Amino acid sequence: MFKEKEISTWILNPKIKSTVYYPDNFLTIKELNNNLKNFLAIGKLRSYSDSIYSTVIKTTKYNYILDYNKEEGYIECTSGITLKEIIDFVIKDNYFLLITPGTKYITLGGAISNDVHGKNHHIHGSFNESIINLQVLLPNNEIVTINDKNNEIYRAIVGGIGLIGIILKSKIKLLKIPSPFILQRNTKTHTFYQLIDNIYKYNNCTYSVVWLDLFNFNGNKLNAILQTGEFINQNYTNINHILKRINKKITIPHFLRIENLIVKIFNYFYYLFTFEEKIVDFNTFFYPLDFIYNWNTLYKPTGFLQYQLIVNSEEALEKIIYTIYKSNIKPYLSILKLHKEGNNNFLSFPIKGFSLALDFKLQAGLYDLLDKLDNIVIKNNGRIYLAKDNRMDKDKFEKMYSKVNEFKKIRKELGANKKYISLQSIRLSL
């Protein structure tokens, strides 16, 4: 089953006419893998990159729970299942994902291919840590199951943005929680150093992330809210009621636009009316943006991009914040996070240091600013997150990701360079 369709990732740019296949079992995927050349396996298209192509296998109908072990706390699913489907299934037994990014509308395959991370990276690491094993379909149509994290194919495929093989199934560890509720503590800070000190002070909290008001930053006073959280034991009556309530979504009418003034006012009041402590459900804590079904269209007609960098020191971070301030281009949303050291995978993003995710409306001068930021990042042994990149060139990429040659080598050995392709892989000469 296939459709001719225009597809794009979450940032809606670029758009490409594509033949989209919707397999719903592994045999069909095998047949497609055998018959097609130059294609990409995709999930929910929720990355901010250009990881698309004119022929794609969309795995969202391949969304099955194969095995679930309540006693040992793991679940095995096929790659097209979404994190939401996993959560809805396991939360009744007080389990949650060990690692989750800021949206639950991504597939398991996407989470692995981008080696996503979340608010607990400084404690638990990236999605890589929750993987018990992987079943992968290789370019020669062989199916391999890998449970050794030092295996070369494993190191290439986790974080490998779909360019090594097609992930069929994975068994992942779950996190046992006392209840679906989280005690959230908000600490407001007013200067950069105050913020950094507080991040370190609270770095034993399981979940920790910073909302930065770079939009109202005047070069001196930097408003920020450090949000930390822990799952707590909270009484509740019926989990289905909670799920029903939190899975509600609203759709923004398409004529609404996001404007500078709105952001300015929103940020001001958000900072003002954030209270020190509150108990929230996991959805409010992890997935606030999921509530708005189509927030990515708010930036129409200009569009937007997200830029996520990571650097190894606070000095570099400070430099970056001031470079943005001087450019007069203001990010609408800025999220800062402390990370622990990264893993062994060839293209995984996190390293020890600070990551900063910035949402920009597309505007004149933006690319100049990003080029400047790229250079600071490279100088500080940092990198740009491939899941959030649709503009970087090959040279910069290779300076950021030191293991790229090992990645290319294994990609070539497997013959994956002649099979799996995306606009991103072309741009980065992968």
Place this chain on the structure above:
Amino acid sequence: MGNKYLLIIGGNSDIAKECAIEFAKHNFNLILTTRNKNKLEEFSKDLKNLYDIDIIIEELDILDFSYHSEFWNKVKNYNIEVVLISVGYLGNQELAEQNTEESLKIINTNYTALVNLINIISNDLKEKRNKTIIGISSVAGDRGRKSNYIYGSAKAGFSCYLDGLRHKLYNYNIHVITVKPGLVYTKMTSHLKLPKFLTTTPNKVAKDIYKAYLKKINTLYTPFFWKIIINIIKLIPENIFKKINL
């Protein structure tokens, strides 16, 4: 886990899968038939996990007439409450006009093979009483059109067969439902450009089928407005109909 079973002939179709989910939600265990067991393996594991039901997958090629009764002997001892026949092959009309193999494949898959199998099933089932047989036919069988009249005629035969079966089995308290889906987004239609406002999803069809099962409806058009569309199409005099492009 409940003790009643739904038998689905043609378990790998999109409508069949959605029906499997819908009935599983309502505590039915499942027997699914398909040509290749492997294609349903992951799907059935998922349903077991989600709804805690028993699922049996049986390999069956509907065109293998001689195997039909052996197949039924294999499964007839389960407590089968509902039989759903969800077999369909649209085929290629133009090819079928030229090619015996293709036209026979269309006719046999959509009609003769089903007649043979349902004969076997219903002969046994009528002794057991209070069961339901659901056959998925098509609106294409309501009036022949140049674009798919070989498929349409087979479906017309199947619809007529189901009507007769309903008539006969009424005395045995066995209900027969003829389902006539309009346009549905499925594997069978994926290569066609379908008008959005007339097309529905397999999920909605499955929900309608479950409701029809509860209400003992005789002929179900899904989505409902296709009944109106078909009635209008039927009203067009043949002299005009043959001249228009439909």
